[in-house]
Amino acid sequence: MADKVxxxxxxxxxxxxxxxxxxxxxxxAMKGYKVAAIDADIGLRNLDLVxxxxxxxxxxxxxxxxxxxxxxxxxxxxxxxxNLYLLPAAQTKDKSAVKPEDLIRIVEELRDKFDFIFIxxxxxxxxxxxxxxxxxxxxxxxxxPEMASIRDADRVVGLCEAMQKPEPKLVINKIDxxxxxxxxxxxxxxxxxxxxxxxxGVVPEDKNMVAYINRGEPAVLFPESIAxxxxxxxxxxxLGKEVPFMELKVQEGFLDKLKKLFGSD
Amino acid sequence: xxxxxxxxxxxxxxxxxxxxxxxxxxxKRFISEKKQLLKGARFLISVxxxxxxxxxxxxxxxxxxxxxxxxxxxxxxxLKENRELCVAxxxxxxxxxxxxxxxxxxxxxxxxxxxxxxxxSGDKETSTGDLIIMGDVNxxxxxxAGGDVYxxxxxxxxxxxxxxxxxxEVRALFFQAPRLELCGKEVEFERNEKFINFKARVKNGKxxxxxxxxxx
Numbered sequence: 001m002a003d004k005v006x007x008x009x010x011x012x013x014x015x016x017x018x019x020x021x022x023x024x025x026x027x028x029a030m031k032g033y034k035v036a037a038i039d040a041d042i043g044l045r046n047l048d049l050v051x052x053x054x055x056x057x058x059x060x061x062x063x064x065x066x067x068x069x070x071x072x073x074x075x076x077x078x079x080x081x082x083n084l085y086l087l088p089a090a091q092t093k094d095k096s097a098v099k100p101e102d103l104i105r106i107v108e109e110l111r112d113k114f115d116f117i118f119i120x121x122x123x124x125x126x127x128x129x130x131x132x133x134x135x136x137x138x139x140x141x142x143x144x145p146e147m148a149s150i151r152d153a154d155r156v157v158g159l160c161e162a163m164q165k166p167e168p169k170l171v172i173n174k175i176d177x178x179x180x181x182x183x184x185x186x187x188x189x190x191x192x193x194x195x196x197x198x199x200x201g202v203v204p205e206d207k208n209m210v211a212y213i214n215r216g217e218p219a220v221l222f223p224e225s226i227a228x229x230x231x232x233x234x235x236x237x238x239l240g241k242e243v244p245f246m247e248l249k250v251q252e253g254f255l256d257k258l259k260k261l262f263g264s265d
Numbered sequence: 266x267x268x269x270x271x272x273x274x275x276x277x278x279x280x281x282x283x284x285x286x287x288x289x290x291x292x293k294r295f296i297s298e299k300k301q302l303l304k305g306a307r308f309l310i311s312v313x314x315x316x317x318x319x320x321x322x323x324x325x326x327x328x329x330x331x332x333x334x335x336x337x338x339x340x341x342x343x344l345k346e347n348r349e350l351c352v353a354x355x356x357x358x359x360x361x362x363x364x365x366x367x368x369x370x371x372x373x374x375x376x377x378x379x380x381x382x383x384x385x386s387g388d389k390e391t392s393t394g395d396l397i398i399m400g401d402v403n404x405x406x407x408x409x410a411g412g413d414v415y416x417x418x419x420x421x422x423x424x425x426x427x428x429x430x431x432x433x434e435v436r437a438l439f440f441q442a443p444r445l446e447l448c449g450k451e452v453e454f455e456r457n458e459k460f461i462n463f464k465a466r467v468k469n470g471k472x473x474x475x476x477x478x479x480x481x
Contacts, residue, residue, distance in 0.1 A: 147404065151405045157385055158386065
């Protein structure tokens with residue numbers, strides 16, 4: 001089996017860390033693996049929202065650190081996906097409430113009981129990031145195909161290297177084939193060339209993603225979702241399977257189809 | 266006695282003395298006071314036209330050798346007699362005026378540094394002399410060198426080369442950086458401007474950019 005404890009990080013905020021965490025964790029749980037997702041973004045929790053578990057939280061990560069409850073008791077069981085559990089972050093505390101050794105201890109407590117443990121890292125490269133990365137066997141860096149995100153992801157990779165962690169794997173999120181074709185967005189090759197990391201997945205921009213997040217329903221639950229399909233492939237690759245990358249085609253609009261019909265370019 | 270200092274941590278720090286203010290005790294006291302500042306940098310003592318004697322040199326050397334964190338690289342002088350004495354005692358010594366006439370020739374103490382990795386955003390590599398990077402220099406990474414810089418990969422970060430020199434060059438297999446500083450001269454490039462087999466050179470006070478192929 002592949003590595004167990006997986007930290008999802010990015011440096012930059014808003015690139016889709018929580019979305020990828022929720023979806024890949026759900027995809028693996030759907031395959032029958034027992035999965036725990038830990039939200040390490042203390043003070044700015046939102047993994048519970050993406051998973052639709054926000055109204056079921058009783059205890060959080062800080063309660064576990066303070067010894068109020070054991071880690072297992074603080075876990076929130078997912079209502080839709082059997083085998084998926086969430087350890088939510090505290091919303092009323094800040095990043096300093098959990099130290100790297102605390103998270104290492106909590107992960108060790110859960111390690112034998114789960115097939116996979118995902119840690120959703122906060123944005124930035126400070127204390128919160130270092131805490132989230134500390135217990136990880138594998139690190140997944142999420143980058144959007146834009147320079148600011150790539151530069152931050154690159155910085156995170158350098159920091160992981162300095163922390164003597166294994167080389168992170170890369171997921172490129174929110175790629176828009178139409179913008180790439182127009183030259184308005186970097187393509188997959190541009191990103192992988194700069195970051196020189198193993199590519200774990202390419203997730204296309206999905207116009208329904210905001211709706212899925214707002215409804216608290218991970219995209220992997222919907223077979224028609226293109227991003228959901230790409231995220232299920234990420235889960236497969238984490239299991240060590242060789243899954244070909246999806247061919248990202250520009251979706252033709254009505255006008256494009258009409259032009260084609262009349263033979264003009 | 267207060268002496269002046271010249272230079273940077275990268276190209277080295279020079280303590281400036283002359284016939285009027287040279288004093289072994291003064292220099293010793295000054296070094297003790299500025300120990301933290303001199304830590305890790307190449308350190309030179311310039312004596313200009315003051316005629317050194319063997320006892321003074323030995324006393325200074327003995328003192329500096331007790332300061333572990335100081336990398337002493339020798340003396341600078343205008344007098345041939347000082348240079349001959351230093352050479353006889355096995356101490357590096359440059360003739361300042363001649364050196365200036367020769368457009369700041371390379372000092373023999375400059376290093377040539379080889380970095381075998383990709384510099385990622387936030388990484389910084391420095392060298393007192395030439396710097397060879399066998400990997401990429403990514404956006405957000407910085408390179409500073411007293412000598413030339415050679416990147417055997419893609420140069421997308423910031424390079425400052427030839428610091429304190431009048432001649433130097435930067436070469437990269439691929440170049441896509443927004444700017445570059447060579448021998449104090451700055452060049453800016455268009456966003457997304459790419460070069461293959463890139464070479465920037467400063468000679469006779471002019472900067473020249475050469476490349477095999479250019480593209481946007």
